[in-house]
Amino acid sequence: MRAARAAGRPVFGYNRSVEGVEAARFDGYDATTHLDEALTRAADLGAVVVLAVPMPALPTMLAHVRAVAPQCPLTDVTSVKGAVLEEVRAAGLLDRFVGGHPMTGTAHSGWTAGDADLFVGTPWVISVDDHVDPQVWAEVMTLALDCRAFVVPARSDEHDRAAATISHLPHLLAEALATTAGHVPLAFALAAGSFRDGTRVAATAPELVRAMCEANAGELLPVLDEALALLTRAREQLAQHGSVAELVTAGHAARVRYDSVSRPDIVGTVIGAAGWHEELAAAGRAGGVIRSALPIRDSRG
């Protein structure tokens, strides 16, 4: 709400927390604890509805949207996209839905944890699955750009595989490292930078880590298997030949490539033109990002 209003957009919101809504109102925002009231306004205005709730709250929210504001453009900010897509499909709202995932945040939650600059210069993934409607996609793109994020177009399944790799796998590795160290006398006494960095995310609330890993199990299992295979191979080479050269060389090269990753601007794609979904998915896969609004094909043309 803060970021969208800072861009000059009219915004209003619902939250089930009385304290949250009061805090938002105190800061001058238009907020209510009445869900159907907010959704009725959205339906009257044709507003973009942004769902920002954890997975377990989604079915109830979607049922209200379906009942009160089924024609509004609909997006979300949940960190897993495939499971959300299934819920939206089950609720019969697929044709107005485009999934989203702003890759930013803090360790805190609630109204006071927000910040109008939270999205500035960060990636905001917007799903380009086959079903998505060009007009809705463009609305969500414009919202993300107004919040000063850059847009990464991606298919939901590819997003989830990448998220499993760069977010969920690191959490499991951190938990394993912390647990192992907890069994070794002297380890905590000597721990320094590499342990602190390597276990930082193990300080995350366990229920949050479980929720993200378990909701994405289908994509997490194959990447966990690859990491296990790499470590098992390194273990054998260390035991038999006294060498970890293969893993260390590959890991260093990958990290160096990551440090030098570039984000070329995606230009020239017309949203809604033939093959636009696959064109954007391919561009996103290649590291491309959208920094200024792409044109939309005139649907009446």
Added chain:
Amino acid sequence: MRAARAAGRPVFGYNRSVEGVEAARFDGYDATTHLDEALTRAADLGAVVVLAVPMPALPTMLAHVRAVAPQCPLTDVTSVKGAVLEEVRAAGLLDRFVGGHPMTGTAHSGWTAGDADLFVGTPWVISVDDHVDPQVWAEVMTLALDCRAFVVPARSDEHDRAAATISHLPHLLAEALATTAGHVPLAFALAAGSFRDGTRVAATAPELVRAMCEANAGELLPVLDEALALLTRAREQLAQHGSVAELVTAGHAARVRYDSVSRPDIVGTVIGAAGWHEELAAAGRAGGVIRSALPIRDSRG
């Protein structure tokens, strides 16, 4: 040299690098590229000799110490203690040697990377293996305290097991994470904090990572096996029951314990009194540290 001189100690040094020695001299330090000249002075003065070379350079250095300054108290700052102990034993210098490992540093090397405050408030492990001489141990303890570190007493094998856990294992996990991500399209494009932290040490020069892991293979293999067992069990539970609860709960609990680790002062031990080696090793194992010099038993008493 900077830290010891800042404490008011007379210092002089040797380095094989002409540039390094010239830079030290430019900064007003007493340094030479002539090893035997430095060791002859050390022998005349009974100075504490601090070896600060990588493992492969150690045998040559020890041969010179043996030939020129065999009676000087001798210590080192190498990150692996068991392998150093074997080299020192092979060189016949065990009775004047006490291993050390200051747990600090930067990613850079050479004279210009140094800093008189490098050791302030950081752990400096000093070995309390059965062979160590009380007088030499006290000399090394005093050096570490003069450099404003606190001392963690530890047996060489226990140090190496802990270092495998909190330093070498995190490196291998980081390499595996970076490598896995390098194979997943979109991963680098979406990578944020948890990936950046989890792979930071994969940016370390591969030859340094290899040197530390391979020199400590005997201690690294069992902790790598434990991490593999934890991850494999989590993989099975995720695949069969959709849950990572066990690993996540254990990892979080361990990380919370690490965050609240205390470092009680070791007091009351008299260096050289009966059972002092085991008393200090036990105190270090329990998290204890030496912040002010312990008394030494009068060896003539």
